[in-house]
Amino acid sequence: MTAHPTIHDVARIAGVGIGTVSRVLNDHPSVRPATREKVLLAITQLHFKPNPIARSMISKQTGSIGVIVPFFTRPFHTEVLRGVQNALSRAQKELVIYNVENDTQRDHYFSAIPMHRKVDGLLIISLPPGDAFACGFREVGLPTVLVDAYSPHITSLVINNVEGAYQAVKSLINRGHQRIGFINGIIEGNFKFNQANDRLIGFHRALGEAALLFEPDLMVESEWNRQAGRAAALRLLTRNPRPTAIFASSDMQAIGVLEAARQLHISVPTQLAVIGFDDIEVAELLDLSTVQQPMQQMGEQGVAKLLELMAEPQRLPELIRLSTTLIERNTTGRSLSL
Amino acid sequence: MTAHPTIHDVARIAGVGIGTVSRVLNDHPSVRPATREKVLLAITQLHFKPNPIARSMISKQTGSIGVIVPFFTRPFHTEVLRGVQNALSRAQKELVIYNVENDTQRDHYFSAIPMHRKVDGLLIISLPPGDAFACGFREVGLPTVLVDAYSPHITSLVINNVEGAYQAVKSLINRGHQRIGFINGIIEGNFKFNQANDRLIGFHRALGEAALLFEPDLMVESEWNRQAGRAAALRLLTRNPRPTAIFASSDMQAIGVLEAARQLHISVPTQLAVIGFDDIEVAELLDLSTVQQPMQQMGEQGVAKLLELMAEPQRLPELIRLSTTLIERNTTGRSLSL
């Protein structure tokens, strides 16, 4: 409850000027060792800690990084955040989380955060800002990096969604599947880059290469979660003839597919092959085949890029591509493991 | 890139004094409507936003809440955070996450955060601070609330771990199990309150009530994760005679048990009953019996208590108890669901 001591108190106790105290705090060279000692002593006596807010006032730096992320929509994001957190704590930065649950909230953050200057840098995950916002970030001089999203105006770190989807679908085709269902994420109306769109392209490509026809009936859009995946799968699996394989845009959706299959007494993988996307921890538990994203790496590298940008704000935007890895487990037809 | 306008710029443009601008910003009553309009106009013209750091300087409020949490150790914590985030965004507060991975980091945060005053309040999850730290929080006047941890000096929100463990073990006993293995979390050396200790008490109680002997051999401590749970289960299941049921302190550990059982070709639930703790989402997927904690509620109510405390800092510490719910699924022996 005692008031916090200030630099003036320290100066008084140490019998020096406030300038000298400040110099000691900032490791400024021109302080005589003897003086430094006096000051240091006073500091420990008073339990003095410099007030970071007053410092921020002058330095215009807060030591915090903001992360805008649809946090609870997919375990995927938790994993990315893990990477973010790792890199950030190494860099001694604080992590401020802005969770977004809907478009209103997203836009609110996009427009408010650059103005309020409570973070030194911004990491945006899975949410492509429109050009207007993107340019806004540049204009106010807030270093920003996109992860799992793309904008030409902002350094972006994306995985190759086309390739990932292609790998998944091709592996299904290689196993002889001809009618392949596709549960995609939501394709955004305003048609910026987005994951769902790229994955559709990959889906098409794999089909085309195998001279298979794309049947619009076999593609469904759904939210990224299990319930929606399940509902989508129920629709797909009641088509006639039904698909013999389903590719889902996220592991959670794929798990929904497994549930739907169980409900309809369709056995996996014998009657239905299933492959997901992400490779979250549960995928391994359920022996789900999937397309692995380097989630932690995405987070870490995103932070690394952001720190670079903060050090050198005039840097031009970059586009960094990471690749996916096909993980074939039981749901695409390997014999049951032990 | 243009410098941010300040209150002085606004005052100049509007042809008023800075005091008046400030009054407009803070909805102070005594400003003539006409004057207010002039100021408001200047504000929109300049795209002026008050600098929150300068505000913090005076108000000594940052609008942020810190959360110290061993974030990535259990999905449990993600769920609690979800509740925290909900409550916080309703209250328009920012969320600063301090993830702790080890004791050093924990103690660092415990001692540094109260001093640096970058958060208005602190929520600590699953990490009991020692008395020294606990009193420290009070002394510097940082409102603090504990969730899933207890200290007599700080408002604490805990579930009834004794009861939860008791419920779990009793349900096993009711099903006829006599040799029950217990994979507990780590019991902290310094023997403050902790979850593991209470659960051990609950375990004992259930055993005692049924006149069963506690066999120290059948209890193992392990980290809260799957790998450790699996290792612990392998040890338990190679005892002779082996337990017919295992109660694990977390669902992730319980999942490790399931893996171990599969590896040893022990079938669940016929040859081995398994029950976990938490009721995270995967538990349902794997049809795992468990003791449900109201995770989101813990987060929300923790924040609610914290906000109360911030409004009324002299409040005395409270102890709030939440209860658990036994969820019986397949791994404790219900016949296989569809």
Next chain:
DNA sequence: AGGCGCAATGGAAGCGTTTCCATGAGGAAA
């Protein structure tokens, strides 16, 4: 011995707000 330059230091200014006090205008009461 005198002058010069540099190292060490003190403290004012300034960062962008809020708050408070002083001032002035205008209306009501006499």
Next chain:
DNA sequence: TTTCCTCATGGAAACGCTTCCATTGCGCCT
């Protein structure tokens, strides 16, 4: 008309720091 009081307003002070400029003292060079 004069006196008070109130309401609206301007701007200085303060928040706790960093930075910069001015000042002092000392050693070294000539």
